[in-house]
Amino acid sequence: MKTSQPGVVARVPLTRERVLAGAAEIADGSGIGALTMRSLAHALGAKPMSLYHHVANKDEILDALVDLVFSEVEVPSEAPDGWRAAMEARAHGMRAALARHPWAVGLMETRTTPGAANLRHHNATLGVLRRSGFSLDAAGHAYALMDSYIYGFALQEAGLPVGKPDSDPQVVQAMARSIPADELPYLAEMAMDRALQPDYRFSAEFDVGLAIILDGLAGLLPQHPERLLNNPT
Amino acid sequence: MKTSQPGVVARVPLTRERVLAGAAEIADGSGIGALTMRSLAHALGAKPMSLYHHVANKDEILDALVDLVFSEVEVPSEAPDGWRAAMEARAHGMRAALARHPWAVGLMETRTTPGAANLRHHNATLGVLRRSGFSLDAAGHAYALMDSYIYGFALQEAGLPVGKPDSDPQVVQAMARSIPADELPYLAEMAMDRALQPDYRFSAEFDVGLAIILDGLAGLLPQHPERLLNNPT
DNA sequence: ACCTGAACACCGTTCAAGT
DNA sequence: ACCTGAACACCGTTCAAGT
Numbered sequence A, B: 001m002k003t004s005q006p007g008v009v010a011r012v013p014l015t016r017e018r019v020l021a022g023a024a025e026i027a028d029g030s031g032i033g034a035l036t037m038r039s040l041a042h043a044l045g046a047k048p049m050s051l052y053h054h055v056a057n058k059d060e061i062l063d064a065l066v067d068l069v070f071s072e073v074e075v076p077s078e079a080p081d082g083w084r085a086a087m088e089a090r091a092h093g094m095r096a097a098l099a100r101h102p103w104a105v106g107l108m109e110t111r112t113t114p115g116a117a118n119l120r121h122h123n124a125t126l127g128v129l130r131r132s133g134f135s136l137d138a139a140g141h142a143y144a145l146m147d148s149y150i151y152g153f154a155l156q157e158a159g160l161p162v163g164k165p166d167s168d169p170q171v172v173q174a175m176a177r178s179i180p181a182d183e184l185p186y187l188a189e190m191a192m193d194r195a196l197q198p199d200y201r202f203s204a205e206f207d208v209g210l211a212i213i214l215d216g217l218a219g220l221l222p223q224h225p226e227r228l229l230n231n232p233t
Numbered sequence C, D: 001a002c003c004t005g006a007a008c009a010c011c012g013t014t015c016a017a018g019t
Helices: A016-030 A037-043 A048-053 A058-071 A083-100 A103-108 A116-131 A136-159 A169-177 A185-195 A202-218 B016-030 B037-043 B048-053 B058-071 B083-100 B103-108 B116-131 B136-159 B169-177 B185-195 B202-218
Strands: none
Touching: A016 A037, A016 A058, A037 A048, A058 A083, A058 A103, A058 A116, A083 A103, A083 A116, A083 A136, A083 A202, A103 A136, A103 B136, A116 A136, A116 B185, A136 A202, A136 B103, A136 B136, A136 B185, A136 B202, A169 A185, A185 B116, A185 B136, A202 B136, A202 B202, B016 B037, B016 B058, B037 B048, B058 B083, B058 B103, B058 B116, B083 B103, B083 B116, B083 B136, B083 B202, B103 B136, B116 B136, B136 B202, B169 B185
């Protein structure tokens, strides 16, 4: 059988789906820096120029990758348990997807044209808020706050030395221990007495911050007239 | 005078400082994608290889650029107006610096070795919190929450079509108007009735979310025993 | 010591040519 | 219709050679 080649998937016609799936696999496995048109083509058993028959250019691949991450997050439902449970589930789903694909959050800065899954996700989330009694302004505030938090948390997680390919606990320990306690006492304290403790997991911080944010958002509902909806100054 | 060249700064010896300042200027003016060893050398009136006598490689330049942004943010002071005013000032300063250098937040994902200004900034912020009565855990929670919010907000601002080089208001209007109101009603409503209103500015959302977060952090102080400090479950 | 010409192993992408 | 060889204009970086 001359079609089979060692280490390469047997001859299968290229499709846009196969190209995008291959791109995601490379980015997940070797980082976004390892994703080149040449490496992608090679992984698919084709030549670089063949890719251009299925995608316009690399930018289109990156746009599609971001939307692929959004498509993995379950769209917020009719909220049988109320808006708070729906927002918690969405936040957890979004953060999990961004943790599975650490390259995604860094890509968002440059990608300005949102994909279909992105739009659908945004629309559904806003829908839950609006139908739960949030005014248009309140829903806007809530969305900006929650998304900033989710994306920023994912950004910090992606930048952490832990959990990455080069995650040598000894290196992390050494880095933290190299903090000069006389010059940076508070940072040294935080590293030694908290972040480096064996039971500490940064990811657990997510729920703490999320609870504070959702508590605050509850105050934007009209049932809580003690807080002004629009201009809290 | 044969040393003067058209369009090029007269012969000045390269230094690490000049290299980094030039790199920041290119990134600010033309985007991080336009910053190459070759373009940087050309802007400094030198050849690409000369740069390697002052920096180890491009990675070192990117690390230094991120730290340069941190160095522009005033370090939180002894908090004469209390921790809340200090945290507000820090958040505003940090967000302003990230808005001035939109490429910085995207860089943070990949840069894992924090610079001196970064460490100093973190240490000072933690110091204000600790001396204001936040426990070690509470300060850790507060820091993760505030930084996630600040970075995430900056990430969203950097991704917005508005305020960028290609910020044609007609294009933005057209993009928003292309949202199918039957499929994505809540998104269309948010775009048309709020985000596209002439007096709307996304940057104003920052203070709304920040106030909610700081309100929540106040609840972590021991003076507020109604909220558990460590495990809010 | 500081600078640089030439070269190497890469990029994304175009174009003309193959089947 | 789908694929690709050759080529173009780029990258970051090394090495040996210049002053």
